Amino acid sequence: MDFGFSLSPSSAIELDTLDSALYRKLCRIEPGARTCIACGSCSATCTAAEHSGMSVRKLLLGLQRGRKAEVERMLSNCMLCGKCTMVCPRGINTRRVILTVCRLYDNVEGTL
Amino acid sequence: MLLSMKETILVVGGGIAGMETAVQLKALGLTPVIVEKNSSLGGHVAQWNRLFPDMTPASKVLEPYDEALKEVDIYTDTEIASINSLQKEYAAVLSNGKTLRCKAVVFATGFKLFEAEKKEEYGYGIYDRVITNRDLERWFDTRSDERVPAKPAAIGFVHCVGSRDVKAGNSQCSKVCCITAIKQAIEMKELFPDTEIYCFYMDLRLFGKKYEDFYINAQRDYGIHFIRGRVSEVAETIDGRVQVKAEDTLSGKPVKVKLDLLVLMSGIVCDRANNELARSVSLPLDEDGFFRSLDNIAGVTRTDRKGLFLAGTCSGPKTVPETLAEARSAALQVYQYLKAKKK
Numbered sequence: 084m085d086f087g088f089s090l091s092p093s094s095a096i097e098l099d100t101l102d103s104a105l106y107r108k109l110c111r112i113e114p115g116a117r118t119c120i121a122c123g124s125c126s127a128t129c130t131a132a133e134h135s136g137m138s139v140r141k142l143l144l145g146l147q148r149g150r151k152a153e154v155e156r157m158l159s160n161c162m163l164c165g166k167c168t169m170v171c172p173r174g175i176n177t178r179r180v181i182l183t184v185c186r187l188y189d190n191v192e193g194t195l
Numbered sequence: 196m197l198l199s200m201k202e203t204i205l206v207v208g209g210g211i212a213g214m215e216t217a218v219q220l221k222a223l224g225l226t227p228v229i230v231e232k233n234s235s236l237g238g239h240v241a242q243w244n245r246l247f248p249d250m251t252p253a254s255k256v257l258e259p260y261d262e263a264l265k266e267v268d269i270y271t272d273t274e275i276a277s278i279n280s281l282q283k284e285y286a287a288v289l290s291n292g293k294t295l296r297c298k299a300v301v302f303a304t305g306f307k308l309f310e311a312e313k314k315e316e317y318g319y320g321i322y323d324r325v326i327t328n329r330d331l332e333r334w335f336d337t338r339s340d341e342r343v344p345a346k347p348a349a350i351g352f353v354h355c356v357g358s359r360d361v362k363a364g365n366s367q368c369s370k371v372c373c374i375t376a377i378k379q380a381i382e383m384k385e386l387f388p389d390t391e392i393y394c395f396y397m398d399l400r401l402f403g404k405k406y407e408d409f410y411i412n413a414q415r416d417y418g419i420h421f422i423r424g425r426v427s428e429v430a431e432t433i434d435g436r437v438q439v440k441a442e443d444t445l446s447g448k449p450v451k452v453k454l455d456l457l458v459l460m461s462g463i464v465c466d467r468a469n470n471e472l473a474r475s476v477s478l479p480l481d482e483d484g485f486f487r488s489l490d491n492i493a494g495v496t497r498t499d500r501k502g503l504f505l506a507g508t509c510s511g512p513k514t515v516p517e518t519l520a521e522a523r524s525a526a527l528q529v530y531q532y533l534k535a536k537k538k
């Protein structure tokens with residue numbers, strides 16, 4: 084039956100069922116990643132951010148919330164310049180975080 | 196040099212503020228008398244298990260007062276029936292029938308913990324799995340509370356319960372509950388390493404020495420999840436757990452999670468039971484209902500009434516070290532006041 088409208092699937096995040104395996108793997112390798120306070124310094128300083136939406140803050144949040152596709156899209160825009168690492172007030176090695184996430188996606192060594 | 200003054204000073208309230216004030220007054224050569232409405236001294240601190248920021252057992256902080264207050268007159272289970280301002284002193288009639296003539300009065304009447312059942316949408320007193328920060332401190336002490344499950348898979352902490360909430364009648368921040376939530380979250384994670392723990396916060400206010408370190412440890416070493424968003428409602432699930440709803444404001448999306456235990460961070464609110472007492476000596480109250488200090492910079496322990504002083508959380512939310520510092524300051528203020536009067 085056509086009611087003239089349709090329901091879109093719920094956009095609610097369900098914390099107990101979402102898949103954050105990748106985030107957990109990342110945190111085992113880079114425990115500092117957990118200390119992000121979402122201050123946004125990394126994105127504010129990022130040259131790629133303006134044109135591509137790259138943001139370490141969103142990357143870390145996205146992984147915690149299981150948004151793998153969004154994170155993957157973002158990663159391809161990073162130039163690995165390391166400016167974000169310079170400004171992070173928590174001293175997170177964001178550049179290494181990005182590289183680690185890339186390796187986790189590729190699972191290069193097959194051991195991560 | 197100490198003045199030789201044996202004057203009696205009434206200390207109303209025998210929490211940490213009142214006890215410390217009395218110890219200091221005694222050391223200054225005065226004669227403090229503590230009036231405490233409960234059957235024992237210690238106030239709220241006696242209900243806590245371990246204290247931030249050093250995880251000191253609360254009992255260890257209270258213990259030395261047994262000895263230090265040995266020679267101080269203490270009336271427990273006693274209230275102030277009335278206080279009258281005479282020409283040069285105050286006359287307090289106690290509920291035990293005694294009348295005390297005193298040269299000054301220090302109010303150390305403390306605070307009240309926000310009654311969590313007033314925030315009905317959080318289900319305290321309705322759902323079996325919802326407790327408060329006070330209940331959890333008691334559980335750390337006694338390990339007996341039917342509401343705390345043996346093996347919780349997930350635990351949530353709700354910040355700002357009855358604080359920063361105009362509708363709950365308290366727009367102020369309670370100051371101690373962000374760090375208490377993190378302290379308790381870490382304690383639970385130590386007991387239940389496999390449990391997922393979520394803190395729902397509006398802002399994290401971790402102002403004190405070592406507090407930020409607690410936060411970093413909670414994130415990095417204990418993997419506690421911090422979700423920025425105020426819990427809007429709690430519902431019981433069919434299997435007796437609770438489901439919490441909030442907005443994950445960092446993602447801009449609604450968020451839900453099922454929990455085995457939900458801990459509400461009840462805030463520090465004024466104890467309205469003492470309004471009448473304040474009125475009887477014309478002591479003004481602040482808009483937030485706490486006793487009003489002379490000013491909030493250099494006159495926190497003084498009032499605009501002669502011979503009336505304040506110590507501790509009766510003038511607003513404070514930590515234990517802040518309360519102790521104020522108690523010492525109040526004792527000195529009393530001393531200076533009497534000294535000036537003697538001249």
Ligand SMILES: Cc1cc2nc3c(=O)[nH]c(=O)nc-3n(C[C@H](O)[C@H](O)[C@H](O)COP(=O)(O)OP(=O)(O)OC[C@H]3O[C@@H](n4cnc5c(N)ncnc54)[C@H](O)[C@@H]3O)c2cc1C
Pocket residue numbers: 207208209210211212213230231232233236237238239240243245246247248273274275303304305306307308328329371375461462463466469472506507508509513514515516518
């Ligand atoms: C959940 C929670 C956890 C906390 N944990 C910590 C911590 O870990 N570390 C830390 O530094 N701080 C902590 N605090 C803060 C700490 O509890 C306060 O700083 C402290 O209790 C203040 O002491 P007080 O004497 O001013 O008030 P209270 O502890 O409230 O004592 C007031 C006393 O006065 C009595 N009284 C009141 N009215 C009258 C009256 N009319 N006549 C006679 N007696 C009266 C009361 O019965 C009570 O005994 C915590 C607070 C909360 C809410």
Ligand code: SF4
Pocket residue numbers: 125128129130131132137138139160161162163164165166167168177178181
């Ligand atoms: S390393 Fe990548 S994310 Fe960081 S500032 Fe450079 S381009 Fe942006």
Ligand code: SF4
Pocket residue numbers: 118119120121122123124125126139140170171172173174175177
């Ligand atoms: S700068 Fe560091 S703390 Fe701030 S959002 Fe980026 S990663 Fe997080």
Ligand code: SF4
Pocket residue numbers: 354355356358359367368369370371372373374398399400460462
């Ligand atoms: S200390 Fe934290 S939890 Fe307590 S009222 Fe302030 S912001 Fe809310």
